[in-house]
Amino acid sequence: MRYTLRQLATRIMALTAEIDDLNRRLAAVLNRHTPALLARVGVGPDTAAALLIVAGDNPRRLTSDRSFAALCGVSPIEASSGKTHRHRLNRGGDRQANSALHRIVITRLRCDPRTRAYQQRRLAEGKTPREIVRCLKRYVAREIYKAIPRTGPPAATAT
Incomplete structure (x- = not known):
């Protein structure tokens, strides 16, 4: 159970980082245009x-x-x-x-x-x-x- 929770937490952190990166890129494109x-x-x-x-x-x-x-x-x-x-x-x-x-x-x-x-x-x-x-x-x-x-x-x- 600990292993599964650790895997889920790692996945959540990776997806959150990906979302933050995409939001920064979107804001940069919109700021430029x-x-x-x-x-x-x-x-x-x-x-x-x-x-x-x-x-x-x-x-x-x-x-x-x-x-x-x-x-x-x-x-x-x-x-x-x-x-x-x-x-x-x-x-x-x-x-x-x-x-x-x-x-x-x-x-x-x-x-x-x-x-x-x-x-x-x-x-x-x-x-x-x-x-x-x-x-x-x-x-x-x-x-x-x-x-x-x-x-x-x-x-x-x-x-």
Whole structure:
């Protein structure tokens, strides 16, 4: 039993070292190519990579922050009924990107005083916490869109 536990501990330590090495490499690549993205509050290497993957190898196809928000599944959709006027998040889009935006919003709600002030202001206006997170996801998507580099292969032209 001791031998098995020692082998498992050795394997865990080796895998942890491998994960740490891959995380350092990912952070170095992202710092080299998109330092403005990593400079945003709440954006780490994992979330930045997920958002860049969604943008794809040709980010110039994203014509506006609205198209990026729709791609991430955070574009608002009207869900009004009667006298109640509401919006909900688009259920479509890339779920990994939506999850990355959610992690950024939750981190900002914990750490960023501007985001907490926004949350308090919107709560005072009568918004629910869910609606506030929806709005924040859209704001973050707009901010991330501006930080994504627009370089890539030339656009294909029809001949």
